[in-house]
Amino acid sequence: xxxxxxxxxxxxxxxxxxxxxxxxxxxxxxxxxxxxxxxxxxxxxxxxxxxxxxxxxxxxxxxxxxxxxxxxxxxxxxxxxxxxxxxxxxxxxxxxxxxxxxxxxxxxxxxxxxxxxxxxxxxxxxxxxxxxxxxxxxxxxxxxxxxxxxxxxxxxxxxxxxxxxxxxxxxxxxxxxxxxxxxxxxxxxxxxxxxxxxxxxxxxxxxxxxxxxxxxxxxxxxxxxxxxxxxxxxxxxxxxxxxxxxxxxxxxxxxxxxxxxxxxxxxxxxxxxxxxxxxxxxxxxxxxxxxxxxxxxxxxxxxxxxxxxxxxxxxxxxxxxxxxxxxxxxxxxxxxxxxxxxxxxxxxxxxxxxxxxxxxxxxxxx
Amino acid sequence: xxxxxxxxxxxxxxxxxxxxxxxxxxxxxxxxxxxxxxxxxxxxxxxxxxxxxxxxxxxxxxxxxxxxxxxxxxxxxxxxxxxxxxxxxxxxxxxxxxxxxxxxxxxxxxxxxxxxxxxxxxxxxxxxxxxxxxxxxxxxxxxxxxxxxxxxxxxxxxxxxxxxxxxxxxxxxxxxxxxxxxxxxxxxxxxxxxxxxxxxxxxxxxxxxxxxxxxxxxxxxxxxxxxxxxxxxxxxxxxxxxxxxxxxxxxxxxxxxx
Numbered sequence: 001x002x003x004x005x006x007x008x009x010x011x012x013x014x015x016x017x018x019x020x021x022x023x024x025x026x027x028x029x030x031x032x033x034x035x036x037x038x039x040x041x042x043x044x045x046x047x048x049x050x051x052x053x054x055x056x057x058x059x060x061x062x063x064x065x066x067x068x069x070x071x072x073x074x075x076x077x078x079x080x081x082x083x084x085x086x087x088x089x090x091x092x093x094x095x096x097x098x099x100x101x102x103x104x105x106x107x108x109x110x111x112x113x114x115x116x117x118x119x120x121x122x123x124x125x126x127x128x129x130x131x132x133x134x135x136x137x138x139x140x141x142x143x144x145x146x147x148x149x150x151x152x153x154x155x156x157x158x159x160x161x162x163x164x165x166x167x168x169x170x171x172x173x174x175x176x177x178x179x180x181x182x183x184x185x186x187x188x189x190x191x192x193x194x195x196x197x198x199x200x201x202x203x204x205x206x207x208x209x210x211x212x213x214x215x216x217x218x219x220x221x222x223x224x225x226x227x228x229x230x231x232x233x234x235x236x237x238x239x240x241x242x243x244x245x246x247x248x249x250x251x252x253x254x255x256x257x258x259x260x261x262x263x264x265x266x267x268x269x270x271x272x273x274x275x276x277x278x279x280x281x282x283x284x285x286x287x288x289x290x291x292x293x294x295x296x297x298x299x300x301x302x303x304x305x306x307x308x309x310x311x312x313x314x315x316x317x318x319x320x321x322x323x324x325x326x327x328x329x330x331x332x333x334x335x336x337x338x339x340x341x342x343x344x345x346x347x348x349x350x351x352x353x354x355x356x357x358x359x360x361x362x363x364x365x366x
Numbered sequence: 367x368x369x370x371x372x373x374x375x376x377x378x379x380x381x382x383x384x385x386x387x388x389x390x391x392x393x394x395x396x397x398x399x400x401x402x403x404x405x406x407x408x409x410x411x412x413x414x415x416x417x418x419x420x421x422x423x424x425x426x427x428x429x430x431x432x433x434x435x436x437x438x439x440x441x442x443x444x445x446x447x448x449x450x451x452x453x454x455x456x457x458x459x460x461x462x463x464x465x466x467x468x469x470x471x472x473x474x475x476x477x478x479x480x481x482x483x484x485x486x487x488x489x490x491x492x493x494x495x496x497x498x499x500x501x502x503x504x505x506x507x508x509x510x511x512x513x514x515x516x517x518x519x520x521x522x523x524x525x526x527x528x529x530x531x532x533x534x535x536x537x538x539x540x541x542x543x544x545x546x547x548x549x550x551x552x553x554x555x556x557x558x559x560x561x562x563x564x565x566x567x568x569x570x571x572x573x574x575x576x577x578x579x580x581x582x583x584x585x586x587x588x589x590x591x592x593x594x595x596x597x598x599x600x601x602x603x604x605x606x607x608x609x610x611x612x613x614x615x616x617x618x619x620x621x622x623x624x
Contacts, residue, residue, distance in 0.1 A: 034539035034566060059587070061543050078539065088535035261580050263552040264527070268534035282514050284395040295535050300527045301577045315578060350530075350542045350552055351587045 006194045006210035007217055008185075013071065013192070014045045016155075019204050020116045025153060028084065029118040030074070035063060037077030039084070039117065048119075049074055056163040056343065059352025072119055072157040072187045075166060078269045078348055080124040081117060085148045086131065086274065089294040092144075097287045110144060116153040116204075120181070122174035123166075123342040125156060127271030129180055133334045134274045153200055156181035160224035162231050165343030167356055170234035173340040176225045186221040193221050233346075233356040236363035238337060241328040247362050248320065256358060257315035259351055264297030266345035266355075267322065272338050277302060298322050327359065369418040369517065372404035374438055376424025376431050377458055377486060381503040382449035383407045383423055389506050399517060418443045419516060425451040425458060425486045432492060439493040446512060447489045450502035454574055455608035457502075459486040462608060488608065497522050500555055502572035502605045508557050526555050526577040529569050533560035541568050546591045548601050553579035553611070574606045581615035595623040 008016075020027045021043065029042035032049050042048070054074045055062045066073070091108045098104050128149075135145035159166075159175035168174030177184050182201030186193040193213050196202045236243070267273040277296035282289040296303055298321045304311035312318045330338035339355075346354045373383055386393065387408060402408065403415040413434075420442035426432060439445055447453045455462070466484040471477045489495055499512055499522075512522040529551035533540070541547040541563050549568035551560070555576040562569045575581075585598050593601075602616040 035544035036539045038537070038539070059543060060546075061540075078534075079537065083537060088537065258580075259583050261528070261530075261552040261583055262578050263530040265530050265534060265540065265552075268531065282511075282518070284389075284392040284510055284514055285399070286514065286518060295531070297531065300525075300531060302525060302527070313578070315580065348540060348543050350540065350549070351583055 004195070005213045005218060006205075007213040008192045008194050008208055008210055010069065010071070010187075010191055011045075012208050012210075013048075015208055016204070017043065017045065017118070019207060020153075023204065024114050025116040026113045027116050027118065030072075030077070032063060036061060037063070037074050039077070039080055039119075042118065045071070053161070054163055056165040056347040057352070058165070058346050058354045059349055061347045070160075070187055072185065073161055075159060075161065075163040076121060076124070076342055076344065078344060080120055080271060081128050081152075081154075082131065082271050084115065084117065085128070085145050085152070086135070086276075086295075087144070089292060090144065091290050091292045092278070094288060094290045110147060112147045112151050114151045114153070115148075116155060118155045119157040119185075120154050120177075121157065121159055121342070122177040123168045123171075123340040124271055125154065125177055125180040126168075126171075126173035126340040127342070128154075130272045130334060130336075130338060130340070131274060153204070154181045154183075155201075156184040158184060158186040158221070158225055159228040160187060162228045163343060163347070164232050165346040166228075166231050166341065167233040167235065167343060168341035169229045169231050171337060171339055171341035172238070175228040186225065188217060188220050188224070191217075193217060233343070233354075235327075235337075235339070235341075235356060236360050239331055240337070240359060240363070241331050243363055244324045244328040248324070250362065252358070252361060253316040253320050256319050256353065259353055260299075260315050260319050261351055262299040262315040262318050263350060264299040265348050265350060266353075267297040267299060268295060269344040269348045270326075271342060271344070272326075272340060273297070275303065298325070323355070323358070368399065368401045370403050370415065371400045371419045371421070372412075372415060372417040372438075372442065373402070373407070373421045374404065374413070374423070374434075375406065376422065376435070376452065376489075377427040378424030378449065378451040378456065380407060380423070382452075382501070385448070385504050385506040385509045389510060392506075392510055396513065400513075413438075414441060416441045419513075420445050422447045422452045422489050423449055425455045425488060426483070426492055427458065427461075427486045428482055430481070431483075435489060435492050444496045444516065445489070445493065446497045446499065446516075447495055448499050448501075448504050448509065450500065450572060450574060450605050451486075452489045453498045453500050454606045455486045455488045457605050457607070459608035460603065461486055463603070486608070499524065500574040500606075501557060505557050505559070524557065528552055528576045528579075529554045529556050529558070529560050529563070529573070532556040532558075533563045536560050536564055538563045541566060542587075548588045548591065548593055548597070550584070550601060552576075553581050553584050570604055571601075571612065572605045574609050575611045579611050581611055582618070585615055585619060595619045599623065 048071045051066050096104045135142040156177040182198040184195045275296050276293045278293045299318045326338040404412045462485045515522040542549040547568035550571035551569040554571045555573040598619045599616045602612040
């Protein structure tokens, strides 16, 4: 972020939102709901979490009003982009019995809106790119994901603070967004630095009251982002595959299982987890059935149910599956680790199991 | 010939039978698919009719109940329990922790008219049960799945995943993580639609234990939040107090409390 970085007064955010709306985008932005930051439709900057910060620790998430005028000083909530592109539950097709006794299948068609998401974090963009690898394989593109994905305009917010649970610096995915966004914002004390990476982004900002950012402003942004990179948690190394696969019989899996609820909260909030199950919803008359897919988890029984046998009946095998896939076999599958360091699985685990603590313990042979 | 169906009631509040009556248009469809031969709450009364499927609401709390459930079992091909009472003994199983000899005279002026067992027990303790549907009350949606699957001659498919899975799919915000509420969702079967966390309160386990419920880890967490053993006991000794895993967890904390 050296050249063509512009400065925008904070009030200019409203114009940004108005421009998005007039260009036909549904504008999605961060806001406070039920004690957390969530992403939902936004039309007014007064709905942004002004002055709000998030205090996160294992199994705990609290919001605090600081009284300052920052819009993006918080880090994250339980979800960001994933539910916008990979719906928690949706019908895929339906099946109907014809009078001649044959079955007729019909695909569920969706109509997709142009959407702009304000305030996405570097880790969320990295996670989206990982989901792209999964859902947009060369020959097996998921049409539901693809249609929603290509209508997405991303407005990143570089992190100027880290939560205690963040470790994106260690995965290499943050706190500064380097790719994948249309527009990026860095919030300073008195304004925002604006940068674009796409024509669509350029089109959105062209009517804003911008001026070229000063050296002092660029330095202020660097200093804030560098501060955010000072994080309390980290992974033992980038590629943990060999280490984890050498520990498959370690006693620690069972020790974790004693604390783990196998509730699936970690995988539901994980921005890269993509597992789902498919279910039939037959109509009472037995003539029609709707086929839906819904978020599932390697922590649920049915995830490993194959023809009368549950392969991973015990929690220790479910936790091991999650960890060895995300941090191990993901490298073979998608060419990198499946974790982007957002720390959601740590905060939103109801009993506060810390994935970085467990990985470090395995790596250190504890 | 249409399959014959009976809906029987034991000790219960009648609320689970309402899952049939609240089915709306599907109730009309059901009436064309099956013959409802006994369903007192809806009209038809023929308690000793031979049927293909008997749905049982309520728990066993009197000597007469024991005779009745045996007769029903003999008269049906499949027996399905509906609700917390029939499946786990219900809220009224709290009596299993009390002394009936003592409290009956305290409540009733003429206790000699009360012919009640000392316990409230699930149907499974008395006869073979083919399928158990949990909930207080059960969900109409799940009931329809069970009936539809049985009419299609397949084993009913009801997921036993945790409430958390449904809760997260609904995009609810976790009340345990944001408020330190003693939510039972992580050890409770889904199916309700995560109603309580959806309105910002903690789940109280009315759908009974999920598969692979780690009640000890959850109870330890509640203790970490500052709840006392008697608070923790009450979380587990509620609507499904007699469900095996909840009962065992409550007993552990009861021993700590002594």
